[in-house]
Amino acid sequence: MIEIILAVIVIALVFYLIVKNYQPALVLLSAGLVLFLLAFILGKPILGSGDTTGFAFLDIFKQLELTFIDQLSVVGITIMTLFGFASYMNYLGANDVAVSMITKPLGKIKAKYVLVPIVFIIGNILSLFVPSASSLAVILMAILYPVLKKVGLSALTAGGVIATVATIMPTPLGADNVIAAKTLGYNLFDYVFLNHAIISIPTLVVMAVAHYFWQKYMDKRQGEKAYVDIDESKVEQEEKELPPKYYAILPMLPLLFIVIIEIFFRDIKADVVVLTFISFFIALIIEFIRKRKLKDVLNQSFEFFKGMGQGFTQVVVLVVGGVLFAKGMQTIGVIDMLTQSVQHVQSAGTILTFIFSGATFLLGLVSGGGLAMFYATIELIPHIAASAHIDGILLALPMQLIANLVRSISPVAAVIMVVASVMKVNPIEVVKRTSVPVIIGIIMVIGLSLIIL
Template sequence: MLEIIVSTLILVICGYLIAKNYDAKIVLFGAGLLLMFAAVGLGHPLLPEAQSSGLSWLDPFVQIKQIFISQMGNVGLTIMVLFGFSSYMSHIGANDVTVMLLTRPLSRIRSPYLLVPVIFLLGNLLSLVVPSAASLAVLLMATLYPVLKASNMSSLTAGAVIATTATIMPSPLGADNVLAAQKLGIPLVEYIVSYHAPISLPTLALMAVVHYFWQKAMDKRQQARGGLEEKDESLALPTGLPPAYYGLFPVLPLVLVLLFGICFTHISLGLVEITFVCLLLTIGVELLRKGKIKETSKEFAIFFTGMGTGLAQVVSLIVAASMLVEGLKAIGIIDTLVDSVKHIDGVGSILMFFFSGTAALIGFISGSGLAVFYSFINIIPEITEKVGVNSVSVALPMQLTANLIRSMSPVAAVIIVIASITGSNPIEIIKRTSVPIISGIICCLTLSYLLFS
């Protein structure tokens, strides 16, 4: 009983601090460490005797080392390499070329509401190249926003559509997808093709349709209240871009991953190896085009800087989340939870709504539900296995909800970026994104229940 009280108290404090925008990494790390020390104080062994330091009060630090070693392996390295590759693509202008090539035909479409679903789906496609929601928003506001304004689309409609672009695209390059596949014990391509895509693609199609009708209705409502207040924003378009064929480089890893995963299955190449192949190919083209070895070698250092960004932004969060999970395991709360639900009818649905609801609540308050997802993805397979439930039916809807809810949070970076550029109140943007996002979450939960429960 004391274990439950201590765990609940620490988790409540942890949730409160994250909701108040304290650094999630520090909060989760500290909460995990507190739980470990509480477990030791309550007489629960933290490590097997063979791995123990010999003094139980020092075992939490041994556990920290083991967590770092574990998470910095395959998953951590993959995420850091992807961040490094994306940073290098941005530095040489390849990402900008990809965006410009894909958005150029849109200038011919003059119907603003016809553009709404097109921009939404195109933006999600571009999230394969620029996975960060805030970074993609800045890029799209610089490249697409002038096109949308020229078609007489309102600022709020354009902002709302762009705010919902980087959400749930089934990409093998996404850090959350890499982690989920690894923790669930499913090959990455299989996870994307067999589990993620059957849920996310119909959801994106539904959201595109909902966007069309909702933005049209909101514009009419605002016009009835006194007209749409428009601000003429002048945004600097990217200049000095490399040749058009550079637009292929950012999507090349995606193409090769799918190619080797579906067509050439006898060749065993992981995402890290494929990314390095694409990176070296790009560097070779840069050398041939510029003919400056010294300059190109200096630019290559951007790759390692990007790896550091991946470590600081994502891998460190995964490590901190693992700390919390290990603390919960050590104090026995996971076993208690499993014992309390394993004999309940419909336990799969209960777990799905509990984990997805938690991600939605924390994500709405804090601006990111992925911190919660990174925390719980470590224990979901263990819990579902013990109660006889398909792990995907719990983990996947939570993952998708965590990604979607970001576009409904007034404190999310992507909302703040768009509100500042359009000169709008973040709440006005949220009003425009809320119905498409809620529709998407309901669709994800429904399809997950029907297909995987």
């Protein structure tokens, strides 16, 4: 019983600190260490005989070392490589070329509200190139807002759609997909395209339709108040010479290679890291052929490795914190108690889905993002799901999708604050425009998960 009380106190403290915008990675790392310290005090073994240092207190930090090694060996290097490639593509201007080419035809559409669902879908496709929701929002406000304004759409409609574009697009290049697939024991391609996609794609289509009717209704309700001026200084982009149009294909090379190999050459065992490095060197060769200055090309290519560092600091440390926290919960004995309690419960899968999804929604709403919750619990899900006699994906996938969706209705989320500051309005005004489509999306995610998975 004492274990449960101590665990609840630690969980409540973690929730509070993340809500108060403390660094989530360090919060989770610290909480994991505290749980191991409590386990040490309670006389529980920290490590097995093969890994122990010989002194239980030092085993706490040995566990931290082993967690870093384990996560960096597979998940960590994958995430860092993907971040590095995205950073290099951004430096080359390949992402800008792709965004420009995809959005350019929108100016020919004259029926203004027809643009709403189209922009939403195209924006989600563009999130494959620019995974950061706030960065993509700035780019789209700069490129798309003039187009949308020209056909008569209000600024709040444009902002409401743009604030929801980087959400649940199924892609094997997403860090959360990489982690979920590995933890749940799925092939990455199968997890994304045979599970994630059958939930996320119908949800995105329904959200696009919901956007059409909701933005039209809100424009009619708000009248002239919806047509606010934007702060153009916040979306002005540096003038830079863009590379040729064929560079638009470069950011998609890893995804194309993954799809081609998984569909036509399944006997070939090439993971995301291998295919991303191949894509990097292809881009490097193309840059050299175009510029004919090897020294400059090699110097510029170091952006790839700088991006890998960003991947470590932005995601990998958070994942390590989440895994350490989960292992701390296991070591103190709480997970065993939880798994035993759900073994004979009727409809345990449905109940657990609502519990995990609800907790993710609440944390994401008040903190601006639910992925910290996802990373902190994904390691626990296989054990809990096995005890409830269900596939772990039933718990993990709704959590993952909701963690990404809820960001667009949190007034403290970076993407909401970016869009609000560009339009010089209160973030709540943006949330009013995103709320109905996102809530409908969340309901779709839970409903489809319970029906299909």
